[in-house]
Structure formats: structure tokens, C-alpha cells
Amino acid sequence: MSKERDDKLATSTEAILESISDGVFTVDADWRITSFNRAAEQITGTSREQAIGQRCSEVFRSSMCETQCGLRQTLQDGKPIINRSGYIINAAGERIPISISTAVLRDKDGTVIGGAETFRDLSEVEALRKQLKGRYQLGDLISHSPAMHDIFNLISAVASSSDTTVLIQGETGTGKELAAKAIHNLSVRAKEPFIALNCAALPDNLLESELFGHKKGAFTGATADKPGRFALAGRGTLFLDEIGEISPALQVRLLRVLQEHSYEPLGATRSEPAQARIIAATNRNLSTMVEQGTFRQDLFYRIQVVQIDIPPLRKRIEDIPLLTEHFISHFNRLQNKQITNVSTEAMACLIAHPWPGNVRELENVIERAFVVCPDSVINVQHLPLALQNNSPQQQTGLDIHSTRNSYEKECIINALQRNNYNRAATARELNIHKTTLYRKIKTLAIPLPQIDGRSNH
Amino acid sequence: MKAAFTIWDGRIAPVFDVAGQVLLVNSDGEEKPHTTVKLPTGSAFEKITFLQQLDVQVLICGAMTRRTALYAHDLDIEVFPFIAGEQQEIIDTWLRQRLLDNRFCMPGCGRNGCFKQHRGRQGRRGRNSRHRLEE
Numbered sequence: 108m109s110k111e112r113d114d115k116l117a118t119s120t121e122a123i124l125e126s127i128s129d130g131v132f133t134v135d136a137d138w139r140i141t142s143f144n145r146a147a148e149q150i151t152g153t154s155r156e157q158a159i160g161q162r163c164s165e166v167f168r169s170s171m172c173e174t175q176c177g178l179r180q181t182l183q184d185g186k187p188i189i190n191r192s193g194y195i196i197n198a199a200g201e202r203i204p205i206s207i208s209t210a211v212l213r214d215k216d217g218t219v220i221g222g223a224e225t226f227r228d229l230s231e232v233e234a235l236r237k238q239l240k241g242r243y244q245l246g247d248l249i250s251h252s253p254a255m256h257d258i259f260n261l262i263s264a265v266a267s268s269s270d271t272t273v274l275i276q277g278e279t280g281t282g283k284e285l286a287a288k289a290i291h292n293l294s295v296r297a298k299e300p301f302i303a304l305n306c307a308a309l310p311d312n313l314l315e316s317e318l319f320g321h322k323k324g325a326f327t328g329a330t331a332d333k334p335g336r337f338a339l340a341g342r343g344t345l346f347l348d349e350i351g352e353i354s355p356a357l358q359v360r361l362l363r364v365l366q367e368h369s370y371e372p373l374g375a376t377r378s379e380p381a382q383a384r385i386i387a388a389t390n391r392n393l394s395t396m397v398e399q400g401t402f403r404q405d406l407f408y409r410i411q412v413v414q415i416d417i418p419p420l421r422k423r424i425e426d427i428p429l430l431t432e433h434f435i436s437h438f439n440r441l442q443n444k445q446i447t448n449v450s451t452e453a454m455a456c457l458i459a460h461p462w463p464g465n466v467r468e469l470e471n472v473i474e475r476a477f478v479v480c481p482d483s484v485i486n487v488q489h490l491p492l493a494l495q496n497n498s499p500q501q502q503t504g505l506d507i508h509s510t511r512n513s514y515e516k517e518c519i520i521n522a523l524q525r526n527n528y529n530r531a532a533t534a535r536e537l538n539i540h541k542t543t544l545y546r547k548i549k550t551l552a553i554p555l556p557q558i559d560g561r562s563n564h
Numbered sequence: 565m566k567a568a569f570t571i572w573d574g575r576i577a578p579v580f581d582v583a584g585q586v587l588l589v590n591s592d593g594e595e596k597p598h599t600t601v602k603l604p605t606g607s608a609f610e611k612i613t614f615l616q617q618l619d620v621q622v623l624i625c626g627a628m629t630r631r632t633a634l635y636a637h638d639l640d641i642e643v644f645p646f647i648a649g650e651q652q653e654i655i656d657t658w659l660r661q662r663l664l665d666n667r668f669c670m671p672g673c674g675r676n677g678c679f680k681q682h683r684g685r686q687g688r689r690g691r692n693s694r695h696r697l698e699e
Contacts, residue, residue: 153672161671164578165648168627168670172578196579198672200630200645298613298639 130228133212134163134178135221150205150228152198163224169195171207175443178222181209191445192229204229246289248282249433252423253525253536258415262286265413266293272365274350274410275388277417280467283388284346286415291344296384299343302336307352315357316373325374337370340383350387350410351396355403362406385410420462420469425518427457430466434473435485442477449485456487456494458514516551519544528556565591567622567658568615571600571651578670580625580632580645581608588618589655598655608632616641624658627670646673 124131130147132140143158143166151158153166164172170193171177177188188209194202205226212221244250245259265273266289273290275283284303291301309317316325320335336345353361364370365385369378387410396402420426431454435446449457462468476489487495519537526532534544548555567590570576570583577583588599601618603611612632615623616639623636628645636643647654648670657668 151672157671162575162648165626166671168578170579170582173572173582173584196581196627196629198646198670200628200633202629298616 128227130226131223132158132163132167133221133223136219138163138178140166141221147226150197150203150226151195167195167224167226168197169193169205169207177207177209178224181211182219182222185211187211192439195226204233246292247285248289249426249429250423251425251429252418253522254418254423255426258286258417261413261415262289263293265415266290269294269296270384272384272410272412273386273415274393274413275386275415275417276393277388277390278419278463278465279390280465281417281419282466283390283417284348286417287344287346287386287388290386291346291384294344294384296343300340301344301346302340302383303346303348304336305348307349311354311357314353315360318357319360319370320372322372322374325372329374332372335370335372337364337381337383338372338379342382343384345383345385347385347387349389351389351391351393351402358403358406362403362409365406365409420465422521424458424514427469428454430469431457431473434470438474438477444477445483446477446480446485447483450487453485453487453490455511456490460494512551515547516553519547519551519553523553523555565621566619567591567624568601568618568620569651569655569658570603570623570625574651576624576626576647576649576651576654578626578648580611580623580628583611583625586615586620587651587655588620589659591659609635612636612639612641622658624654646670 124142124144127144128146130150131142131144132147133142135141139160140158140163143153143155147158148154151166151168158166163178164176171191175191175193177191180186181188188207190206190208192204192206194204197203206229207224207226209225210223211219212223214220245262248255248259250256250259265271273287275286277283287303288301291297304314304317306314316333316335318335318337320333320338321329323329323332360370364381367378368381370381371378393402393407393411397404397407420430431449435448438444439446457469457472464471472491472494473485475491476485480486480489519533522533522536523530526536530544530548531541534541537544539547547553566588568586568588570580571585571587572578572583583603585600585602588601604614608629609632612623612635615636620641622642622644624644624647626645626647628643633643633645647668649668654668
């Protein structure tokens, strides 16, 4: 009687497993697959006959198998894992985004006999999410902002001309080095080295030796030849950060290198060819420095063949939610945590902050929140005190609606200015209907100039 | 010829994109010790570029996306993806020029699976010649 009941139960469990759209497989104590349902066959592209008896890592082929195996963790600590994200590579060589959940399998006596893993194909969800976000990405730079989109286009164009010297200007933490790396990686020099040097980090005489290298005996302590950054960069890219900090003497030497495409290591008698592309960056305004006489005009024009100005984070606040989400997923992967999002109140604090340290400061704030947040949602109390003071609760008379309205108002004003007050173009940029834009302009009392921008387009 | 085998747990690592290390094997006839090298933790493309800088000509690995395989192809690295099996057995078989049979294919990647590669042609460029990856 009991056997009959067991058989019926097994049959109905099998029928349920076959009918669901989530992939399910079970493994024994040796990590060999013991069952593999229909959805698992479809998602992985591997048939049940091929899968059963094989090692799960070689059938499932997931990004988590090697270091973050959910089943291994569950079998070790007995705790199930719910919705861990990753991807698998199917038999066609396509990357399929998935989320997995795991559980321990026990026999009638409660003895552990293996594990069960369910997985969901997130391809469609991922495609929809990307479509909704409409975000731009170039290398490690991501943004929603149309201003950044223009910069991404400029970076792509600059990258295709492999010798042009580039000057990247932007406040500290805006991602100047990431932009330089993107140029390098998109150019034909990508296979060559990318060498970065912070010019403000070293005193002048050391910087000279660091840049050009030195020969044995060039100065006290030079016991051997040392190649400089120009030599290390070879035919690659040399990124000179904080170029505005170099001394007038070094400015002259650098100018000579840029003009003659050669340099002399300290103590050398012969010139070496300088074949690297130079990308310089600064958080200072070089043209003002030229006017003040602290930066050589001829060097300025040599390095500013193409200038890229990266806007500070406070001028693209529409990027704050996107970057926050990006850093959350980055630190989830890095620290093996499961933080899902930021509460509305905490997001209001992030948006209200002026971000003098820009994207780097935002990254640090999220990293700090990961340390102090024990839950899955980052709340106001997980932010630094300076940011908590921006909390709507701290500001009398400002509730979440007022905060949202003020954020919306700023976004619309910025977009209108960018589009020269052309309402149709602004609505397109903001991805809202023109009538919605008119309604918002009216309700948020956004002042408009006499012109409507159409005559200029 | 220098070949890299992505390894994990004594076997070929299941996924190239997240593989932590490779075993470098020289097949130029001289007896040389195999070297284990850590792979960079970045993207699959960074790993491929890194292998190219090590002068690797042949890569034997587990699952790999089509895009990564094409990138490796562009950098003139011959790739044998979707390989599964004991590390030593795979190396020995490759050294004997007999890697390309279905015995070492990952489950679901038989004769016609996984990029529809033309497996089984060896020796065009010496050992284990390049197999073309179809778009």
C-alpha cells in the first residue's frame, strides 16, 4: 500500500516538474546529475539522456560553478539559496542570464543524498530591462545622460584615430582614467600596454626619471638601467593624469617629446623613439592656467588636439540611480551578498547630495553601505551622516513627493536647456509624450523663455 | 607550440569566462615542466588578450561564448572549446595529437553541437590544426 502511494507521489512530482517552465536538476553526492526536467533541457540545450550521470558543472556550465556554486554552499551549511544571479553558456555558445535556487535532498530517514537546483531563464527579462533603461555603455563607463552619450561618441571617434593626443578634463572622480582606457581599448593599440602615471604623485626629479627612465650611474643610487613609462608603454598608450601639476621644466621636456617623438633617458647619450599615444587628464582648467602663465601655451595646444570634458555627477543626476544599481550589482558579486536595491528615502538622500567626489564618492558610499547593511535593502541609516542630513525627514516641509518633484523639475530644466527649449526634442530625450511634458512644465511651474526652440532646429 | 588548458579541480574548467588558472604546456618535443598561471579576473576578452601576451597558440577549455571564440580566433589563438575531462588525460591526448574526437566533448556538444565546429581535422598547421568557427 505504502509502495503504491510512493509510486503515485513520484509520478505526480515528475508530472509537476515536467510541466513547469523553470529548469530543475538533482545531483547525487558525487555531483553527478540524477534527474533533469524538460525546461532544463530547453534552457541548456542538452538532452536528458546526455545530462544524466554527468558532472553537473559540465552540463550546467554556469558562471557560478567554479567559485560560487550554490549547491555546494547549500550542502555545506544546509541553507537554501534563493535567486542567486549568474549566467550559463548553452550548447550554441550563447550566454543565458539565469537565477538559481537550491535545496538539500534527503531520503526518508533524513540522510542527505544530494541537492536540487532550480534555475530560471532571465533572457527576456534582461532584454526588457535593457530596453527600458536605454542606457549607454562604453567600456566601464555607463550613463543615462545624453551629454555622456555625446562623449561616448567622441571617445569612439578619437579611438579610431590612433595617434591623436587627447586631453580629458573633469573633476576628480568623474572617470577620466576609465575614459582613457576606453579610448585605448577601442583603438588599434589595444593589444599594446596601457600605462598610467599620476604626475602629482611624485616630486619633479623622480617624475622625470619615472617618465623617461635612467641609465646606470645617471645619479647617486642609479645602480642599474631603468626603463621609463614611455619605454614601458611602447606602441601602446601613456596616460598622464593630473598633467596640470607638472613643473615648467618638465613641461618643456614633455613638449619636446611631443614635437620630436623621441626622448632621452636620464644619463643617456642617444635618443629613444616615443611611439606611445599620449592621453593627458586634469581636474584643473588648463586654459585658465595658460592665461595665468602657470602652464605653457605651446604644450597646452600640443596635448589638446582633442578635448573631452566629462561632466560632474551633480550635472547628470539622472545617472545616480543607474550608477547606484551598477555598484550594487558589482559589490554583490565581489562580496557575495544579496542586496537588491536602495530604499526610496535613501535614494532621495543620494540624489540631493552635491557629490564633490563624483562617481568615485558614490562608489565609496555604496561600498560603505555594503559593510553596514545586514539586510537586502540599503536604507538611510546605512549612508554616511553627511548624506543622511539630506534625508527628506531632516528637511522640514520636504516629503517624498516634493523631493521627486524637485528632482523631476531639475531633470526637465536641464533637458530643456540642452535642447534649446525645443519642447518636442526635450520630450523625446526624456522619453515622455509632449503633452506630459507640457503638463509637467505647468504643474512644476518651470519658467520658459519667449523662444520655443523650433526656429533654431 | 604553446598550449593553455583551463583547469579546475583536476579537470578542464567548465566555463572559460570565469576560469581562474591555466596550465601552460609546450609541445615542441622537449620535456619541459608544465607551468600554472593565474588568469586575470576581468572579462573573457581580457583573459584571451592575456593568453596572447603569453604567446599561447592553442587554448583548450570548457564552455565559451561564440563572441569570445571569435575574438581568440582574431588574435590567432586556436581554440578547442566545450572540452570536458580529467586534466592529465586531456593533456596527454593532445600531446598525442588525438584530442579531436567526441570522447572529450561536454554533454550536449557532440558531433554537431557547440558552434557546429569541424572537429576531427588535425595537422594542417602542425599539431591539432585550427578548426573554423562558423558564424
